[in-house]
Amino acid sequence: METLNLLMQGFATAATPINLMWAFVGCMIGTAVGVLPGIGPAVAVAMLLPITVKVEATASMIFFAGIYYGAMYGGSTTSILLNTPGEAGSMVTAMEGNKMAKSGRAGAALATAAIGSFVAGTIATVLVTFFAPLVAEYAVRLGPPEYFLLMVLAFTTVSAVLGKSTLRGMVALFVGLAMGLIGIDQITGQARYTGGVPEFMDGIEVVLIAVGLFAVGEALYNVMYEGRTDETQNRLTSTHMTKEEWRRSWPAWIRATFIGFPFGTIPAGGSEIPTFLSYAAEKKLSKNKEEFGTTGAIEGVAGPEAANNAAITATLIPLLTLGIPTSNTTAILLGAFQNYGIQPGPQLFDTNGALVWALIASMYIGNVMLLILNLPLVGLWVKLLNIPKSYLYAGILVFSTLGVYGMRQSAFDLVLLYAIGLLGVVMRRFDFPAAPVVVGMILGPLAEAQMRNAVAIGEGKWTIFLERPGSITLIVIILTVLILPRLLRRWAARRLAMAVSG
Amino acid sequence: MPLQTLIGAGLVLLALAMAWGASSVSSEAGYGGVGPNFFPWVVSIALLICGVLCVAHALTGGFRNLEEGSGDVRAHWKGFIWVSAGLLLNAMLITTLGFILSCALCFVLSVRGFKSAEGELDLRLQAWIKDSLIGFAVAAPVYWMFTQLLAINLPGLTNTGWL
Numbered sequence: 001m002e003t004l005n006l007l008m009q010g011f012a013t014a015a016t017p018i019n020l021m022w023a024f025v026g027c028m029i030g031t032a033v034g035v036l037p038g039i040g041p042a043v044a045v046a047m048l049l050p051i052t053v054k055v056e057a058t059a060s061m062i063f064f065a066g067i068y069y070g071a072m073y074g075g076s077t078t079s080i081l082l083n084t085p086g087e088a089g090s091m092v093t094a095m096e097g098n099k100m101a102k103s104g105r106a107g108a109a110l111a112t113a114a115i116g117s118f119v120a121g122t123i124a125t126v127l128v129t130f131f132a133p134l135v136a137e138y139a140v141r142l143g144p145p146e147y148f149l150l151m152v153l154a155f156t157t158v159s160a161v162l163g164k165s166t167l168r169g170m171v172a173l174f175v176g177l178a179m180g181l182i183g184i185d186q187i188t189g190q191a192r193y194t195g196g197v198p199e200f201m202d203g204i205e206v207v208l209i210a211v212g213l214f215a216v217g218e219a220l221y222n223v224m225y226e227g228r229t230d231e232t233q234n235r236l237t238s239t240h241m242t243k244e245e246w247r248r249s250w251p252a253w254i255r256a257t258f259i260g261f262p263f264g265t266i267p268a269g270g271s272e273i274p275t276f277l278s279y280a281a282e283k284k285l286s287k288n289k290e291e292f293g294t295t296g297a298i299e300g301v302a303g304p305e306a307a308n309n310a311a312i313t314a315t316l317i318p319l320l321t322l323g324i325p326t327s328n329t330t331a332i333l334l335g336a337f338q339n340y341g342i343q344p345g346p347q348l349f350d351t352n353g354a355l356v357w358a359l360i361a362s363m364y365i366g367n368v369m370l371l372i373l374n375l376p377l378v379g380l381w382v383k384l385l386n387i388p389k390s391y392l393y394a395g396i397l398v399f400s401t402l403g404v405y406g407m408r409q410s411a412f413d414l415v416l417l418y419a420i421g422l423l424g425v426v427m428r429r430f431d432f433p434a435a436p437v438v439v440g441m442i443l444g445p446l447a448e449a450q451m452r453n454a455v456a457i458g459e460g461k462w463t464i465f466l467e468r469p470g471s472i473t474l475i476v477i478i479l480t481v482l483i484l485p486r487l488l489r490r491w492a493a494r495r496l497a498m499a500v501s502g
Numbered sequence: 503m504p505l506q507t508l509i510g511a512g513l514v515l516l517a518l519a520m521a522w523g524a525s526s527v528s529s530e531a532g533y534g535g536v537g538p539n540f541f542p543w544v545v546s547i548a549l550l551i552c553g554v555l556c557v558a559h560a561l562t563g564g565f566r567n568l569e570e571g572s573g574d575v576r577a578h579w580k581g582f583i584w585v586s587a588g589l590l591l592n593a594m595l596i597t598t599l600g601f602i603l604s605c606a607l608c609f610v611l612s613v614r615g616f617k618s619a620e621g622e623l624d625l626r627l628q629a630w631i632k633d634s635l636i637g638f639a640v641a642a643p644v645y646w647m648f649t650q651l652l653a654i655n656l657p658g659l660t661n662t663g664w665l
Contacts, residue, residue, distance in 0.1 A: 167565075223619045390616035406648060411596055430506065
């Protein structure tokens with residue numbers, strides 16, 4: 001009951017006109033960046049991070065969260081109409097959704113994606129409402145050794161588990177950690193790796209790295225290699241679902257929600273695995289197997305899209321209760337919290353309870369807004385796809401300047417931004433993942449501090465990590481995480497191969 | 503795989519530079535913990551291992567499980583130069599020209615780059631004017647919103663807060 005009371009108070013804060021406005025603008029921007037190719041929620045949040053200087057914490061977190069889950073709604077539109085999945089999470093949606101669109105059922109595919117996102121997002125928000133406080137309550141008992149290992153767990157998952165190559169994931173992670181080292185050491189106040197450049201004393205802004213890798217890097221990559229890549233757009237049809245389509249969609253939405261949610265909560269973020277699992281499950285259970293991969297099966301859109309949204313919503317649990325980001329966007333959200341001097345973690349529910357509950361309440365409201373924005377108004381968003389690529393990317397570069405310059409008012413940062421953009425091109429060309437860089441850079445300094453505190457608690461002995469039940473459990477989990485997803489993925493890939501061919 | 507070898511070698515160099523930097527950080531540990539130089543050493547050594555492995559992979563058949571970068575095989579350098587010019591001039595001129603004009607310039611030059619990559623480079627005066635106006639129309643509202651509504655400091659050509 002206490003949770004419900006707190007949630008009601010959250011609604012009272014979230015429903016003030018000004019916060020509703022921020023949520024609405026966030027959902028609008030989120031949908032737009034989801035629809036637009038070349039820009040995703042992580043970059044959008046990073047570019048707008050300078051607003052944290054002036055806008056009050058609750059309002060800006062509501063705004064950023066709106067962009068984050070709004071982008072998932074918009075992403076399905078692009079993957080169904082263009083067959084270019086914006087991110088790994090909508091790859092599966094693109095497969096069946098594009099088939100449906102080709103056979104003239106784009107509208108139904110968009111409808112089941114939007115409604116499925118709404119159902120999954122809302123159920124996942126309910127689960128966050130009740131589980132997050134429980135996790136926080138438990139997490140209070142964790143000490144530095146456990147925290148350090150939790151961060152190692154996050155590092156392991158983003159670098160070694162999610163990418164295609166463990167080695168290239170590790171390279172990206174350690175480059176990120178190296179970037180995080182630049183600046184003043186938190187514990188002793190010593191300057192490290194500043195090379196006498198005063199701009200480096202405060203460290204490198206995460207905005208700069210995220211915008212450089214994802215926006216500038218993407219734009220440069222595009223101009224260098226993808227100038228001639230043409231897109232064909234499928235025709236939009238009425239977003240009406242027949243009774244039969246409803247009947248086939250809703251079990252898929254529910255199943256997928258419960259497949260997606262757990263994957264978001266564990267630091268194994270990324271919605272790639274749950275969307276594939278959901279697709280495989282739907283394919284197996286469907287009575288219309290012949291539609292998969294041919295004319296497009298509605299379950300194959302409904303399930304993965306719901307799984308994606310459930311996983312994305314669930315990533316807020318590790319972020320809020322442990323302070324551990326498991327995706328690009330949550331890493332930048334963590335940066336936003338840090339700009340306010342707020343450190344997400346188990347104490348967050350006590351110290352900033354009003355903010356957290358307003359944020360959670362705003363997600364219920366935001367999901368309703370997004371359903372309206374994405375169903376009746378889908379035609380409006382589709383128009384965004386008509387912006388010529390040259391204007392789109394040039395505009396993205398202007399916004400990149402805004403985000404980076406607005407943060408520190410330093411022209412030096414703009415040169416650095418270009419350099420990071422070049423790094424982004426090389427990484428993209430040679431298939432190095434970018435997420436570990438951002439996560440490593442943000443979590444690195446925190447992990448280092450926890451590790452040094454942990455060893456200090458152990459009076460200089462590293463065995464401290466083996467003496468506590470919590471830390472031993474975590475070591476076991478880290479080892480499991482290293483091994484299990486490999487097996488799972490192999491299994492999912494086999495199922496998918498069977499599903500596609502069979 | 504010469505380029506891949508080069509990347510691996512770059513990583514090795516980065517690792518050595520990190521190690522050189524780490525050696526100048528004090529090891530003062532305080533209360534029995536580890537000092538501020540410990541983590542830099544860990545990162546340096548890990549990067550060194552990664553770099554050496556990358557070189558080894560590159561020399562023995564190339565990076566493993568590599569998904570080839572999408573798009574053309576050869577880079578379109580002309581477009582790249584236009585966009586780079588836009589970004590770097592922006593960095594150089596933003597404090598003197600102000601946000602709006604500097605960003606509009608960056609916009610125009612970048613559009614030239616992307617059009618050139620699409621094989622539709624248009625250097626006629628009317629195209630320059632049209633794109634400049636669009637660039638201005640993108641940058642100006644953003645500038646006004648941030649400086650007037652959110653009171654975030656962005657440089658202007660004048661002190662009026664409007665240009």
